[in-house]
Amino acid sequence: MIDTRLNVFLSVARNLSFTKASQELFISQPAISKHIKELECEYNTCLFERMGTRIQLTKAGKILLDNAEIIIQQYKKMNFDMNNIQKKYGGSLRVGASTTIAQYLLPEMLAKFMQKYPDININTISDNSRNIEQMLKDGRIDVGMVEGISRLPELKYTNIMKDELVAIVRKGNKMSELDEIDLNTFKDTPIVIREHGSGSLQVIENYLHQNNLRLSDLNIVMSFGTTEGIKHFVEHTETMGIISIMAVSHELLENRFKIIELKGLKMMRDFAYVEKRGESIGLQKIFKHFITDSYKA
The missing domain is CATH 1.10.10.10 (Winged helix-like DNA-binding domain superfamily/Winged helix DNA-binding domain)
Known part of the structure; x- marks a missing residue:
């Protein structure tokens, strides 16, 4: 019409x-x-x-x-x-999601959502958390799902689940013989991380700050725009990667990677549903309830 x-x-x-x-x-x-x-x-x-x-x-x-x-x-x-x-729901909804959520969390949720609401068309876009928030502010997406700790006053955040960032090395790396390292050893270890603007990097910076450390104190050899990039790089080098634990679950079962505990540094974060301030209406309200109820369950 x-x-x-x-x-x-x-x-x-x-x-x-x-x-x-x-x-x-x-x-x-x-x-x-x-x-x-x-x-x-x-x-x-x-x-x-x-x-x-x-x-x-x-x-x-x-x-x-x-x-x-x-x-x-x-x-x-x-x-x-x-x-x-x-009680007939149709239309289209533009959903933005940070890279980790879009790759490891959202597909299964969207598959279930489409089974329940087959006449609602979902268009998705993936980027780092900072860019997803900006797209929402600019009206380029209707709702978003982000990670990290930053919160913009113009937007409303609803935490939906917890996630943990872990340090991984490939099996065969000499460090894979260890279960835990202290922060001094961590500082000297060659590390690959996510790019600036990602929620993962915000979380890492925050926890480092709590331990009187900065990113510049670390031996960062490279940054990647995707978690998969970090995994593939770590798998072929003597480096350590810091990624979401849900992103490495299959590789851990296949014994391709090992998690190395960082003494005194347990990096937890929230995945959040984000929308413009004000009451959720229409399809946004349906989608929000579906997502938040799914994770409560």
Whole structure:
């Protein structure tokens, strides 16, 4: 029912990119350009200023963006309320998740969610926690799931489960003969960690600070944007990786890695459901209840 052109405009405006909007909406780039051109012709004004390979919103574009966001939200609410009369839930929901959650936790939950709500279409995006929070603030996703300890005042966080970061080495590494090392030994050990902006790194920094240590005190040889990257690197080197315990469960059973306890350094963290402040409505409310109830169970 809603004008497709508004959805296209919103995607281009939020991404400031015709290419990214095309990828996000699964529409060809010429079709994206056509929809924007139609809107510009209808209102007899330019919505985007072309600056070489970059674009930015014009004054008219900013006005349309403010109104389009309100219209889309009201449409979603109307659609949900009308379907709710018959307990029929449909529509689409954009879910962002930090890398660890997206890879090791979310797929199983989404599979169960789709079994219960087959008419709700879920679109997911994975990035580090900081970027997921920014996407939520910018309106590029509807809800998020993040790790780490930082909390932005504009967002509302609901803790859903605990996780532990552990130090691992490959079997065959000389350190695999040990069960525990002290912090002085840890400082000298070549380590691979996640990149800046990740929730994992925030947690590591926080626990180091509690022990009067900084990242610069460690022998960090490399950082990776994914946990899988850390695992593969550790498996082929004499390094130690720090990752979520749930990310290494299969390899531990296969005896490929060993966890080395860090004396006095037990790194726990929360996985949190994150949304914009205010009451959850519509599909966001259904999804939140499903996720939080699943982990309580």
